[in-house]
Amino acid sequence: MNFPKEHELHRRRKGRNLGLGLVLVAFVAIVFGLTVVKVSGDISGAIAGEVGR
């Protein structure tokens, strides 16, 4: 199978595109991690509240 020739623009901006891609992946991971921490914190807080009642 023949891949089309890489466009000059993609070659020129390879570092930039890779960097931006990594930043976006990291941002998604941070939002996900933060959600997990916040939600589990809320759940354990609610459980502690129930037990204490």
Place this chain on the structure above:
Amino acid sequence: MSDASLHNVTYENEAQFGDYFALLKPRVMTLVVFTAFVGLLAAPVSVHPFVGFTAILFIALGGGASGALNMWYDADIDAVMRRTKKRPIPAGKVTADEAKAFGIALSGISVVMLGLATNWYAAGLLAFTIFFYVVIYTMWLKRWTPQNIVIGGAAGAFPPMIGWLAATGSMSIEAVLMFTLIFMWTPPHFWALALFMRNDYDDAEVPMLTVTHGRRATRNHILGYTVLLAVLAIATGFTSIGGIFYLTVAIVLNAQFLWGAIKIWRRNEDASEADNFVVERKFFKLSLLYLFAHFGAILFEAGLTRYGIEVL
């Protein structure tokens, strides 16, 4: 323009990822990261490590965003000064408008994310810090008064306070002391730089104290601020963020810093030029160690308290 000339355009000066990163002033960011980290850990409450990491990251990003906005507004000055002419805008890698858009976008992201990760007081103070650095310092004070560094220094002093606020959600005297430590440290640090970067600020027509009041007055001011800083830094040792370790570090470093300021004060221009500003350069280098060591000591004391270790 013909088709041929369109295709002959060269892109060798095109911005790479590193150029956008350089807009964030990574060296200044290390100071922001470190002092915010100390502020967060010195606070008397524990923060989830991931929340703490996120808070530091977005405080740093907010600092970086204000750096990009500073480079947008000061592109004309940066192009003239030796120290800054290789920055992405004067180097022709990034346009000033791109830097502005980049800075505004990152400011918004960092403030909102800090608010979501910690609390809106910390986010509000981060927003105010960006505003202070960009509008009060960069747009207004920098080109208007020789006290630019003194008042503008507040922007660099906010990060430990934001870190503390992110952890506790409230303000305290310890956070104010950490702020004041950086605030009082900034003028002697920058004025020493202005002394040996001689013509840079003159050429850029930035009213630094060296330009408006002369180099003798600058030497006097360095000594005055260093004396005040020493009193404040040592007094911090007697508060809850201090301790015997911090006090030892503070006494040794303030004695050295004070001695350096006295040497600068006693010198004249002929002596400085004869040895290419050796004393001023050493003082500048020491000022970097000074700040990192003081905050390192606060961090160490916080670690001791957290693990219940008593030194004396």
